[in-house]
Amino acid sequence: MVTYEKPKLAISAIEKLLDNHLGPGSTEIKPLSGGNISNVFSFNHEGKGYVMKFSDLEGAYETEHYVSHLLSGQNIPFPKCLALGRINQLTYIIMERIEGLNLSDFTAEEQTHQLTEIISILKKMAEADIGSTNGYGWIAADGNGSYVSWKDFVVAVNAEDQRGTFWENWHDLFRTSCLERDVYEEIYGRLMDYVPYNESYRSFIHGDFQQWNILSDGTRITGIIDGNCMYGDSLIDLAILDRHMPWSDVIKTYQINQEKASIKIPYFKERLMGAYYFKGLDGLRFYAKMGWNDAYQNTRQFLLNLNA
Template sequence: MTAYEKPELDSTAVGKLLEELYGHPVQDLQLLTGGNLSAVYSFGMDEEGCVIRFSDLAGAFRTESYISQLLCSQGVPYPRMVSLGQAGHLAYAVSERVQGQMLAELPVERKKALLPDLIELISRINHVNLGDTSGYGWIQADGNGVYGSWMEYLISFYGEDQTGNFWGNWTELFDTTFLEKDVFDECYARLMEFGSYNAPHRHFVHNDCHAWNILSDGQKITGILDANSVYGDFLIDVSIAENILSGENLAGRIREYQERQGIELPFFKERMLGARYYKGLDGLRFYAKMGRKQDYDYLRHFLLNLTR
């Protein structure tokens, strides 16, 4: 299995598509960096900034309208969806552009100054009102989760018989890359143990809130992008965000903040372990598929040395 490569598009073709969509040429079309799975362009439209993303993955952007409406309607600074469509074999999504630069690009001292904003943002996302929706795991276009329980979702997410998505035939990675089956199996066993502590909790989980998906103008957090959303334990987002600044105990600070808001966090340590194994195990196979050996080795060491 070769490393996944996101779609490559000629900017002229992108400009032509946008002209067909809007009836006139757009302004300042630029290819943006970042994005592991989508090709992303920014452009100007009626004095407003917009972004168009392209993906060749099955089901890409299918829940974008629901997620955008859910978050924007409850005060989360998330891109407002403009339109969805298909261009040949590629799905595309057009959204309003959130101003700011990636948090990952800011100096450490500026990131530290933004921690209170970051903690408030993550807490707001994780406690949006889910209405009368039901289910766990991947969120469907109607707002319901695909699975009846968190554990059912976990088993499916790491199932061997996946086809038609990014992880189709992923177990071939054991033979074709540096992904180690014994390490994977050990971490999976730990995930099943500690995932049971996450199982009773159901919240909106962004599921990809790392520093490349969070924007800032240098003075405040201005937005968050590209949710890969599931319904589950919100400590999953905490386990991702804690890597934005090492040595700052972001998980502990988020815990203190939420407890001050009257939010109880039973079995916090066990749930954090379940969250770290859930995201970490996916990270191992992702880094193997993308050929990122140094990142794989670092994460491998981290997971195997987590203390109970």
């Protein structure tokens, strides 16, 4: 099976782009690790740090451009966007660089020590003012959701026809990868049972809220990056965080935080189950496409063992 390969671009071409946008003087241009569908570079210009990302997916960073303005404008530590454009068949974006290391670079104990602050940021994202927008699911460049309802979104992202997207011809994975049709359909059926619990909640969702997209200086969180941003039930971000930090009592910490703020959480268990199934199903498909068999098996076992 051929796994997905990120697009490549010569350093000389990157230098030319930076000269056009920022003027001469960009230094220390170097690739960064991480990013599953983007090639990411860091650089300095006039004493400040920046990041430039490239993708071959159509409209790859239009939403990130919108999200940057939404979150940074509401005191959420998300990098500000400086430029968005295209070169050849690639889309690129230039953003301010938030200092710090990926939270994943720290020990489990150090990560857990910062969990309260992480939960606080999760809540701020969930409370972001999106009142001028409408719709559910993927956030479009204009800031609106792509679907009328959460159910429509769930059905659409799991449909076979995904032409023009990262998931084009994804049913081939049933033949060419570890993705099992019977397991996928079983989890999808469970997910649809829980859709009614999630569908009446509409907040901003980061969509990939885990250690590789959270930056830290070791004692405090310095920023949030990237995301598969959408509108829907904010407990999806909580489910993602819990699956990536299983040693940290993420759910208990979140519930204690809400109780201290005298915030009641209707149908919390059912909504969280729906969130686990939604992100887990997407994870199965993604891990199969990337050839990450261990991650696939781990997620498969977790989902099948969830109490229905």
